[in-house]
Amino acid sequence: MGENWAFVAILTVIALTIPILGILAAMVLAPKRPGAIKNSTYECGLETVGDAWVQFKVQYYLYALIFVLFDVETVFLYPWAVAYQSLPLLALFEMIIFLLILGIGLVYAWRKGALEWI
Amino acid sequence: MLHALPLAESLAETTTSLSGWLTGLFSGTAPEPGASSSAAGIIVASILKATVIVLIVQIGMLYATWGERKIIGRMQDRLGPNRVGLFGLAQPFADMIKMLTKEDITPTAAHKWVYNLGAILVVPPAIIGFAVVALDRNLIAADLSIGALFFFAIGSTAVMPIFMAGWGSRNKYALLGAMRAVAQVVSYEIPQVLSIVGVLLLAGTLSMNGLIHSQGPIGDAFPGVWFILLQPIGFVIFLLATTAEIERTPFDIPEAESEIIAGYHTEYAGIKFGLFYLALYFVTISASAVGAILFLGGWQPPFAFLAGIPGWIWMTAKTLALVFVFMWLRGTLPRLRVDQLMAFAWKVLVPISLVNLMVTGLLAKLVAGRAPLMVFGAFTVANVAMVALLIWLVAGWRRFNAARQITFERPAVQAVGAALRRGAA
Numbered sequence: 224m225g226e227n228w229a230f231v232a233i234l235t236v237i238a239l240t241i242p243i244l245g246i247l248a249a250m251v252l253a254p255k256r257p258g259a260i261k262n263s264t265y266e267c268g269l270e271t272v273g274d275a276w277v278q279f280k281v282q283y284y285l286y287a288l289i290f291v292l293f294d295v296e297t298v299f300l301y302p303w304a305v306a307y308q309s310l311p312l313l314a315l316f317e318m319i320i321f322l323l324i325l326g327i328g329l330v331y332a333w334r335k336g337a338l339e340w341i
Numbered sequence: 342m343l344h345a346l347p348l349a350e351s352l353a354e355t356t357t358s359l360s361g362w363l364t365g366l367f368s369g370t371a372p373e374p375g376a377s378s379s380a381a382g383i384i385v386a387s388i389l390k391a392t393v394i395v396l397i398v399q400i401g402m403l404y405a406t407w408g409e410r411k412i413i414g415r416m417q418d419r420l421g422p423n424r425v426g427l428f429g430l431a432q433p434f435a436d437m438i439k440m441l442t443k444e445d446i447t448p449t450a451a452h453k454w455v456y457n458l459g460a461i462l463v464v465p466p467a468i469i470g471f472a473v474v475a476l477d478r479n480l481i482a483a484d485l486s487i488g489a490l491f492f493f494a495i496g497s498t499a500v501m502p503i504f505m506a507g508w509g510s511r512n513k514y515a516l517l518g519a520m521r522a523v524a525q526v527v528s529y530e531i532p533q534v535l536s537i538v539g540v541l542l543l544a545g546t547l548s549m550n551g552l553i554h555s556q557g558p559i560g561d562a563f564p565g566v567w568f569i570l571l572q573p574i575g576f577v578i579f580l581l582a583t584t585a586e587i588e589r590t591p592f593d594i595p596e597a598e599s600e601i602i603a604g605y606h607t608e609y610a611g612i613k614f615g616l617f618y619l620a621l622y623f624v625t626i627s628a629s630a631v632g633a634i635l636f637l638g639g640w641q642p643p644f645a646f647l648a649g650i651p652g653w654i655w656m657t658a659k660t661l662a663l664v665f666v667f668m669w670l671r672g673t674l675p676r677l678r679v680d681q682l683m684a685f686a687w688k689v690l691v692p693i694s695l696v697n698l699m700v701t702g703l704l705a706k707l708v709a710g711r712a713p714l715m716v717f718g719a720f721t722v723a724n725v726a727m728v729a730l731l732i733w734l735v736a737g738w739r740r741f742n743a744a745r746q747i748t749f750e751r752p753a754v755q756a757v758g759a760a761l762r763r764g765a766a
Contacts, residue, residue, distance in 0.1 A: 230387040230390060231483055233384065233391055234390075234391045234468065235465060237468075238391075238465035239465050241465075246457075246460075248612070249612035255444065255445075256444065262447065262448055263449065276516065277513055279516075283520050286527065287527060290527040290531060294530070300535070300698075304542045308542075319702070326695055340679060
């Protein structure tokens with residue numbers, strides 16, 4: 224069992240070296256002729272207007288928040304699903320109540336407009 | 342001490358003997374699958390397995406790009422690449438050489454560390470996901486007891502490098518593209534992981550080999566049929582959510598050329614752009630492999646009398662079939678607008694997967710321990726009922742939308758129609 228995780232660790236190290244090898248190969252093979260206009264920030268061929276690190280919409284924060292809620296729900300669902308066949312019928316109803324509570328939360332967010340893009 | 346390679350009795354035995362020989366080679370003990378006592382033996386065997394995985398996946402990815410261009414070309418009534426080598430088979434190598442020899446233009450305003458790390462870190466999650474993919478009964482690199490959860494968890498870590506790439510580029514459009522990409526990926530994570538909870542319920546295990554064993558004639562666990570027959574809704578949701586996770590058409594708004602130039606990888610040139618492309622195809626192949634394991638029975642043959650054909654041929658065929666489905670979707674469907682995309686995830690896929698999960702849980706308790714045919718029958722009835730309910734709801738929604746449009750558009754359309762008829766008559 225431990226050797227499986229040792230393999231994952233070694234695979235992580237090897238996987239990290241693959242892109243680094245690629246970049247090293249490109250550093251050897253590719254030409255390097257930097258120029259002021261070539262290295263400037265791209266904005267469809269125009270001069271850039273204002274700083275690039277713009278203020279962004281709060282909508283992204285709301286999506287991330289709802290994602291965290293449902294991800295924690297998933298974290299609770301996985302052990303329940305794996306142990307399901309040895310649980311009594313009551314466990315099913317408890318989980319259905321849990322899912323309904325979260326479903327009501329989703330409906331609330333929907334009606335309040337938290338899921339709209341704008 | 343080397344052991345002689347045992348003679349294989351049938352073609353299906355080759356994989357068992359090969360893996361046993363490889364392990365025995367490095368641990369010096371009798372060939373047993375997975376047995377390796379010394380630390381050095383484990384490390385060397387791991388490096389060998391990792392190299393084999395990377396090589397196979399790299400070749401697979403190169404020919405997946407070839408296959409994509411040919412298949413989509415044929416769907417669009419054209420030939421696809423056919424100049425470089427016979428049938429264009431050397432095209433991926435030409436592309437690789439092109440990417441390596443292009444100048445690496447780094448914008449002066451970019452934040453060097455974050456910009457470079459973003460490109461480097463997007464590839465490892467794609468490769469590590471292959472650790473739990475089972476090619477055959479004994480050809481799984483690491484049969485973790487939490488295999489399925491591991492795969493989706495590693496996939497989630499691919500979100501950070503996307504945002505690092507967009508933010509580090511110091512480009513308004515790259516940043517907006519990165520934020521859209523992150524919003525899309527996290528939104529479609531939820532239907533993706535919820536759709537497979539039904540499968541986990543029926544199998545009772547998270548390990549990949551365990552999931553495969555509970556699906557086939559060569560197994561002894563609960564249902565004994567492929568999960569696609571019991572969970573077709575889960576399969577469709579998994580396919581759609583995975584298409585969105587890997588940002589392919591019709592969900593490729595974050596990187597669509599005509600929409601936002603190239604989204605979060607606008608400012609990358611040469612090999613760094615190639616790394617994003619690489620990661621995309623790696624995840625396509627690994628997600629297809631995991632879909633084949635979860636829903637199509639992995640290395641199990643569909644019928645017991647076909648067990649003579651080795652498992653890895655079945656697994657490869659099923660993975661390639663799912664890769665073809667992804668390419669088919671790309672060649673057929675138009676792109677979704679970003680607000681349609683997000684609405685589809687949260688308002689359609691999440692409710693459907695929750696309902697599917699509850700119905701599956703109920704049925705699994707009711708038909709526990711019955712014959713596979715009865716299980717299949719009960720699930721078919723429930724699935725047909727759910728699909729009928731879904732179609733009824735969609736029809737009602739379309740009628741509701743049409744009713745809202747009549748008050749605004751109908752008089753104008755009727756006036757135009759009447760004018761045309763007067764003009765033509």
